[in-house]
Amino acid sequence: xxxxxxxxxxxxxxxxxxxxxxxxxxxxxxxxxxxxxxxxxxxxxxxxxxxxxxxxxxxxxxxxxxxxxxxxxxxxxxxxxxxxxxxxxxxxxxxxxxxxxxxxxxxxxxxxxxxxxxxxxxxxxxxxxxxxxxxxxxxxxxxxxxxxxxxxxxxxxxxxxxxxxxxxxxxxxxxxxxxxxxxxxxxxxxxxxxxxxxxxxxxxxxxxxxxxxxxxxxxxxxxxxxxxxxxxxxxxxxxxxxxxxxxxxxxxxxxxxxxxxxxxxxxxxxxxxxxxxxxxxxxxxxxxxxxxxxxxxxxxxxxxxxxxxxxxxxxxxxxxxxxxxxxxxxxxxxxxxxxxxxxxxxxxxxxxxxxxxxxxxxxxxxxxxxxxxxxxxxxxxxxxxxxxxxxxxxxxxxxxxxxxxxxxxxxxxxxxxxxxxxxxxxxxxxxxxxxxxxxxxxxxxxxxxxxxxxxxxxxxxxxxxxxxxxxxxxxxxxxxxxxxxxxxxxxxxxxxxxxxxxxxxxxxxxxxxxxxxxxxxxxxxxxxxxxxxxxxxxxxxxxxxxxxxxxxxxxxxxxxxxxxxxxxxxxxxxxx
Amino acid sequence: xxxxxxxxxxxxxxxxxxxxxxxxxxxxxxxxxxxxxxxxxxxxxxxxxxxxxxxxxxxxxxxxxxxxxxxxxxxxxxxxxxxxxxxxxxxxxxxxxxxxxxxxxxxxxxxxxxxxxxxxxxxxxxxxxxxxxxxxxxxxxxxxxxxxxxxxxxxxxxxxxxxxxxxxxxxxxxxxxxxxxxxxxxxxxxxxxxxxxxxxxxxxxxxxxxxxxxxxxxxxxxxxxxxxxxxxxxxxxxxxxxxxxxxxxxxxxxxxxxxxxxxxxxxxxxxxxxxxxxxxxxxxxxxxxxxxxxxxxxxxxxxxxxxxxxxxxxxxxxxxxxxxxxxxxxxxxxxxxxxxxxxxxxx
Numbered sequence: 001x002x003x004x005x006x007x008x009x010x011x012x013x014x015x016x017x018x019x020x021x022x023x024x025x026x027x028x029x030x031x032x033x034x035x036x037x038x039x040x041x042x043x044x045x046x047x048x049x050x051x052x053x054x055x056x057x058x059x060x061x062x063x064x065x066x067x068x069x070x071x072x073x074x075x076x077x078x079x080x081x082x083x084x085x086x087x088x089x090x091x092x093x094x095x096x097x098x099x100x101x102x103x104x105x106x107x108x109x110x111x112x113x114x115x116x117x118x119x120x121x122x123x124x125x126x127x128x129x130x131x132x133x134x135x136x137x138x139x140x141x142x143x144x145x146x147x148x149x150x151x152x153x154x155x156x157x158x159x160x161x162x163x164x165x166x167x168x169x170x171x172x173x174x175x176x177x178x179x180x181x182x183x184x185x186x187x188x189x190x191x192x193x194x195x196x197x198x199x200x201x202x203x204x205x206x207x208x209x210x211x212x213x214x215x216x217x218x219x220x221x222x223x224x225x226x227x228x229x230x231x232x233x234x235x236x237x238x239x240x241x242x243x244x245x246x247x248x249x250x251x252x253x254x255x256x257x258x259x260x261x262x263x264x265x266x267x268x269x270x271x272x273x274x275x276x277x278x279x280x281x282x283x284x285x286x287x288x289x290x291x292x293x294x295x296x297x298x299x300x301x302x303x304x305x306x307x308x309x310x311x312x313x314x315x316x317x318x319x320x321x322x323x324x325x326x327x328x329x330x331x332x333x334x335x336x337x338x339x340x341x342x343x344x345x346x347x348x349x350x351x352x353x354x355x356x357x358x359x360x361x362x363x364x365x366x367x368x369x370x371x372x373x374x375x376x377x378x379x380x381x382x383x384x385x386x387x388x389x390x391x392x393x394x395x396x397x398x399x400x401x402x403x404x405x406x407x408x409x410x411x412x413x414x415x416x417x418x419x420x421x422x423x424x425x426x427x428x429x430x431x432x433x434x435x436x437x438x439x440x441x442x443x444x445x446x447x448x449x450x451x452x453x454x455x456x457x458x459x460x461x462x463x464x465x466x467x468x469x470x471x472x473x474x475x476x477x478x479x480x481x482x483x484x485x486x487x488x489x490x491x492x493x494x495x496x497x498x499x500x501x502x503x504x505x506x507x508x509x510x511x512x513x514x515x516x517x518x519x520x521x522x523x524x525x526x527x528x529x530x531x532x533x534x535x536x537x538x539x540x541x542x543x544x545x546x547x548x549x550x551x552x553x554x555x556x557x558x559x560x561x562x563x564x565x566x567x568x569x570x571x572x573x574x575x576x
Numbered sequence: 577x578x579x580x581x582x583x584x585x586x587x588x589x590x591x592x593x594x595x596x597x598x599x600x601x602x603x604x605x606x607x608x609x610x611x612x613x614x615x616x617x618x619x620x621x622x623x624x625x626x627x628x629x630x631x632x633x634x635x636x637x638x639x640x641x642x643x644x645x646x647x648x649x650x651x652x653x654x655x656x657x658x659x660x661x662x663x664x665x666x667x668x669x670x671x672x673x674x675x676x677x678x679x680x681x682x683x684x685x686x687x688x689x690x691x692x693x694x695x696x697x698x699x700x701x702x703x704x705x706x707x708x709x710x711x712x713x714x715x716x717x718x719x720x721x722x723x724x725x726x727x728x729x730x731x732x733x734x735x736x737x738x739x740x741x742x743x744x745x746x747x748x749x750x751x752x753x754x755x756x757x758x759x760x761x762x763x764x765x766x767x768x769x770x771x772x773x774x775x776x777x778x779x780x781x782x783x784x785x786x787x788x789x790x791x792x793x794x795x796x797x798x799x800x801x802x803x804x805x806x807x808x809x810x811x812x813x814x815x816x817x818x819x820x821x822x823x824x825x826x827x828x829x830x831x832x833x834x835x836x837x838x839x840x841x842x843x844x845x846x847x848x849x850x851x852x853x854x855x856x857x858x859x860x861x862x863x864x865x866x867x868x869x870x871x872x873x874x875x876x877x878x879x880x881x882x883x884x885x886x887x888x889x890x891x892x893x894x895x896x897x898x899x900x901x902x903x904x905x906x907x908x909x910x911x912x913x914x915x916x917x918x919x920x921x922x923x
Contacts, residue, residue, distance in 0.1 A: 137805030158789075236792030240753055243790070245923070253792075257755035257915050259657040259679045259908075343826040344804035354825065366627065424658060431666035439670060518655050521670065522619055522647035529650060533626045540800055 017482040018396075022403030025392050029410040032450045036417055036425035040274075043267035043421060048258070061268035065247065078246040081163055081235065082228035088168025089224045090217060093175020096323055098209065100176075101183040102191075104306040105316035110324040112562070113555075115173035118328055119507040120554035121335075122531055123170060125547040127237055128540070129331035130166050131157060132338070139347040158242030167234045169327055171224045174504060178459055181500040182216045183209070185466045185493075187296035188305045201312065215294055215465045218287060219458035222280045226273055226415050230266075255420075266418045273416040281412060285405075295468035297493055332548070339544035359545035368530055368546075375510055375526040378441050382448040383506035386456040387498055389449070394460030395490060399469065408457070415454035422451055423518040439521030447519055448512065452505045459504070463497025464490070499565040503558055510554050603695045604860045609641065611853035617645040618854035621656050621671040623679075624841070629874045636870050637861050644854050653679045664688045664848065672855035675843045677757065680711050681908035683844075690845040690852075694860035696880075703901050704840060704879045711842035711904065713879040714862050715871050718890065718899060719758050719795065719837040721749075722813040724802050726827040733831055734809070737767065737779065746786050748808040752798050753790030753922075757907055760790070760922055761914040762812050762837040766900050768917070770835055777917070784921040803828050812837060819887050820875055838892070838901035840879070 047058045096115075100108045118126065134140050134157040144154035156162065186209065194204040210217070235246045251265040309316055337347060339359050345351040390411055395401075397408035414422070426447040430438040437443055467490060475485045491498070516528035527550060534543035612618075622630050626648065634646035651659070657679035663669050664686070674680075683689050691709035704713040721740075723733045727748075734740050740749070752759030767783075768776040788811065791798050795813045802810040803826045818830035843862060849855045861867045868883040877885050881893055889895035902910075 132804065135801075135804070135806050240792045241750070241789040249792075250923075253753070253755050253915075256654055257911050259654050259676075259682055260661050261654050261658065342824040343821050344800045345826070346805050420658075424662060427659070427662050428666065431662060431668050438668070514655075517651045518658070520649055520651075522649050525649070529626070533650060535797075540797070 014476055014480075014482050018401050019403075021392055021482065022396050022401055022407070025389070025396065025407050026403055026410070028389065029393065029407055029453075032446070032453070033410045033413055035429045036422050036450065037413060039425035039428070040267050040270055040417060040421050043263045044271045046264060048262045048264060061264035062272070064265055065251065065268045065272065070245070074245050074247055074250065077160070077239075077244055078229055078248075080160060081167065081239075081246055082225050084160075084164035085167035085171060085228040086221050086224040088164060089171035089175045090220055092168065092172040092323065092327075093177075093220070094179050094210075094213070094217070095319065096172075096176045097179035097183055098205070099316045099320060101180050102186070102188075102209065102307045103309050103313060103316055105309060105313040105320065107317045107320050110320045111176065112559075114324045114328040115176045116503070116507065116558045116562075117332070117551055117555045118169075119173045119504065120510060120551040120558065121331075122511045122513065122547050122551075123233065124513070124531075124535060125335055125544060126170065126331055127166060127234060129334040129338075130169075131237065132344070133330055133334050134162070137346045142346065142348075156242065158238060158244075160239075160244055162242070163234055163238045163244065166238055167228055167231060168224075170234070171227070172327065174223065174455070175220050177500040177504050178220055178462060178497075179213055179216050181459065181497040182213050182462050182466060184496045185297055185463070186212050188307070190296070191307060192305075201307075201309070204307075212294060212296065215284070215287065216458075216462040218280075218284055219462050222277070222284070223415065223455065223458055226277060229273060230270065230416065230418060261420060263418075263421055263424070267421055270416045270418055270421065274413065277412060277416055278409070281409065285408075294465045296466050297471070298468040299470050299474065335544045335548055338541050339548055341541050344540060359542045360549070362542055363546045363549065366530075368527065371525050371527050371530050374441055374524060375528070378444050378448060378516075378526060379506050379509040381445045382452060382509045383502045385445070385449045386452045386505050387460070387502045390453060390456035390460045390501070391491070391494065391498060392486075393457060394464045395486060398461055398464040399472075408461075411453045411457040413454075414450045414452075417451065419451075419515045420518070422447060423515050426450070427519065439524060441524040441526075444516060444519050444524060444526070447515055448509050451515065452508065455505060455508075456501050459497050459501030460494065463494045467493050495565065495568070499562065502565075503562060506561075507554060507558060510550075601693045601695045601698045602856070604857060608853050608856055612641065612851070612857045613643050615851040615854045616643065617647055618672045618851050618858045619670060620646060620648040620858065621660060621674040622648050622650050623653050623656055623676045624650065625874075626650050629871065629876065632870050632874060633862060633867065636866065637858060640861065640866070641857060644857065646858065653677060657682060660688065660846070661686065664846070669846050669848045669850065671846050672849040672851045673843060673845055673858050675714065675841055676904075677717070677839045677841055678904040678907040678911075680842055680844050681904050684710050688847050690847045690849070690855075692845055692856060692859075694856070694863045696860065696863040696865070699882060700863075700879060701881060703903065706842075706903075711844045712859070712863055713840035714843045714867075715841045715876045715879050716891070716901075717758065717839045717841065718815045718877065718892070719762055719812040719839070720815050720830050720833050721809055721811050722799055722802060722815070722818040722828055722830045723809045724805060724807075724827055725829055727805060727808040730829065733829075734833070735831065736833065740811075741779075741782055741786065745809060747789075749786060749811055750789040750791050750798050750801060750807040750809075751811040752795045753792050754794070755911060755915055756794075757837060757839045757902055758795040758814065759812050760788070760918050761911060762839070762902070764914045764917050765902065765910055766835060766837045768914075769900055780917065780921055788922060790922065799828065815890050816875055816877055816885070816887070819890060832895065832897040834898045835900040836892075836897060838899035839907065840901065840903060842904055 044061050045057050046055050047060050048055055096111045099105050100111045132138055134155050136153055140155055141153040190208050191204050194208050199207065230248060232248045232252045235249050239246065240249060247269060251269055255261045255263065255266055338344060340355040342354060345354060393407040393411045396404035426443060430443050471489050472485045475489050513528045513532055516526050517532055520526060520529055531543060534546060624630055630648050630650065634648065637646055653676040656674055656676055660671055660674060660683055680689060689710045693705060693709045693712050697705050697712045700712065734742065751763065755761055764780060767779055771779055789807060791801065796817055798810045799813040799817050801807055803821060815830040818828050821828050843859055845855045845859055865883060868878045868880040871878045872883055872886055875886055877891055884894055885891045892899040
């Protein structure tokens with residue numbers, strides 16, 4: 001590195017290393033993603049005949065999806081539901097993230113508590129809690145009837161707005177964590193310059209802050225929109241009783257009417273979603289072609305400073321409190337209420353005498369230790385592997401390295417996989433492999449990594465877009481290899497996004513139900529099995545007790561991890 | 577097989593005996609027990625509740641046959657079928673014994689089910705066991721309406737299918753809308769089977785005006801919503817669930833609406849079971865009086881007529897009510913048709 005004649009050699013060896021990374025990563029991602037992808041495409045084209053009849057190939061599955069009963073109505077419902085959920089998740093998540101990361105509002109901790117605990121709560125409990133709060137017999141409508149003497153309801157949760165709100169709220173922690181990670185690294189000088197030039201708070205947010213978080217907003221819209229189109233649980237639990245059907249309600253009930261389930265319809269819908277994802281990725285790629293626009297971490301140092309809201313900071317604090325009350329306190333209080341009861345009783349004076357700690361005693365007396373250890377192992381391994389893989393993938397994609405295009409697509413495709421399709425595909429892979437992993441937690445981790453790659457990818461690449469390549473170029477000139485640059489420069493700067501992504505995947509992986517049950521062997525049972533057991537058993541009150549304790553435990557682990565990671569990241573960024 | 581067809585008979589005589597009415601029932605002898613002990617374990621893919629039933633059965637079995645460990649997984653019937661099919665097609669069956677209400681049918685069609693019934697099954701009614709020996713019922717499910725006794729005072733609940741057409745129940749009933757016999761599909765099937773195609777369809781068309789809420793969750797959750805007061809009446813709920821909850825003080829009771837829908841939880845052995853002898857031993861145990869008593873103690877409705885339910889009135893023979901039973905093959909054959917009717921009228 002002493003003479004200029006040697007310069008090409010470092011650049012060549014660095015490029016060689018990049019090629020190696022790209023090659024290795026492509027192989028790993030392809031091994032993960034391609035088998036379920038083939039299975040999905042095949043499933044969408046196979047037409048199951050009557051039992052005992054041979055199957056054949058054809059396009060009927062697509063016809064059934066696109067030409068089903070009342071197609072126009074259900075398709076419209078689906079679009080409204082998916083777009084509405086994405087908007088709710090984004091608006092709630094973005095506002096919370098902005099207040100927490102960019103302002104001097106008090107009570108910021110509340111937003112983290114809300115996001116982490118609600119992410120760690122099994123969603124069936126969370127959705128049920130909402131239904132019990134706002135249902136016909138719930139306290140809200142009861143209070144309304146008592147006050148007005150009416151026999152009607154004030155809020156009909158079994159409606160489109162009900163579905164949109166519940167689904168949107170379910171996804172808002174994802175938005176909060178992802179936007180938060182990018183806003184933390186936003187250079188405040190741009191905002192300050194805008195303020196100095198006479199822009200108001202709103203003008204600054206609109207023209208500077210929001211534009212800078214555009215990649216994160218795009219990424220989120222894609223994640224939530226696609227997942228909401230393929231969602232079945234909320235439309236089933238909230239929409240169906242109100243006779244609102246979406247595309248998946250028909251598809252899933254048809255699928256489950258057969259044993260083994262007919263995967264044709266849901267595979268066909270997923271293939272259509274896959275096309276949409278590829279279009280969205282194309283738009284995303286065009287947007288990030290000018291990645292420098294979003295890069296706020298450059299060679300010039302900065303210190304993120306909070307935005308002084310003046311008196312408005314109390315308004316911001318009120319918003320944080322409302323978010324906390326609505327998204328966390330209300331459902332959790334409902335769950336706590338149920339967990340103290342012997343059966344689902346409405347909130348009333350008469351029910352108070354039924355309260356006891358019996359459910360907690362039963363849960364604590366049952367031996368879940370092995371299941372807990374398995375779940376923790378699966379969640380930690382899943383989150384770590386997904387974050388490591390997508391860290392490299394995002395770097396290759398954002399830096400437009402050879403192969404970056406491919407790894408970005410490979411890591412995003414699993415977004416469209418329906419749970420059952422993924423489960424069966426992974427099952428078949430491991431049944432055919434000579435390695436004895438079938439029936440162990442290894443296969444669970446394998447399947448979970450696949451399903452969380454798209455989330456890890458969005459966390460990593462939103463963060464990566466903010467890091468200007470000049471930092472790496474400087475290091476490269478000084479002789480740093482690709483791996484050294486990744487380790488010494490990119491990883492520490494990307495830490496907030498990686499930590500947020502890890503946290504999200506970890507919490508999601510601890511609460512997955514159906515995939516975990518499908519793939520669990522007699523020796524690889526997880527908490528999902530225990531929860532499913534209580535749920536199917538009608539021990540919903542006991543499940544509430546277990547769920548509450550479990551999500552508190554997960555939240556404590558997540559907070560401990562978060563504090564630790566944030567400290568070390570702060571150290572790397574030279575912040576106090 | 578008992579004394580009449582002792583274990584010493586030669587193969588051809590056994591076949592003849594089977595034709596003569598001995599059926600496929602087999603006695604467990606010392607050789608099977610020894611072989612099972614050498615196998616050391618038995619794997620049960622169950623759709624039953626682990627805490628309530630699977631674990632107690634495993635404990636009782638392991639106590640009776642020390643050295644044979646019962647390993648188990650639990651999932652919904654669909655998932656159990658997916659697992660067994662995939663494992664079997666790949667030539668790596670993992671399960672020895674499995675249960676469910678109808679998933680045995682596709683597995684039988686692909687040749688993965690052993691034709692074998694334990695001797696104890698000979699005391700079971702014919703409807704509770706397969707003539708070809710593919711399955712035998714371990715317990716039965718009875719689906720009837722249940723109601724919230726604070727919203728519907730006892731005595732004013734509907735008693736017949738005609739009563740359900742009363743406008744006062746409009747918008748106050750719910751059922752499980754997932755494709756399952758313990759839901760709207762079972763209701764459709766029972767009405768069609770009972771009233772015949774023409775009258776049945778006329779009844780269902782009239783009934784569709786009652787706007788039953790489609791809850792896409794298991795019958796147990798429908799009942800929970802009834803208990804919570806969301807709906808006055810839950811259709812096709814499991815009668816023993818209502819009794820269990822009522823015992824805890826919940827305002828709920830079930831209605832002996834005739835005919836009730838009956839389904840069977842049947843148990844079978846995998847044809848290529850990795851532990852074939854232990855599998856036979858486990859099924860034999862479950863069907864025996866000893867095993868049935870474990871089912872009873874877990875509040876299940878035992879298939880063995882000689883072992884009454886904990887609340888005997890829950891079973892048709894002791895509670896004196898009529899049930900229309902749908903064995904696995906009938907469910908499997910009729911679900912597409914029931915679903916079509918359900919989607920057209922109630923979807």
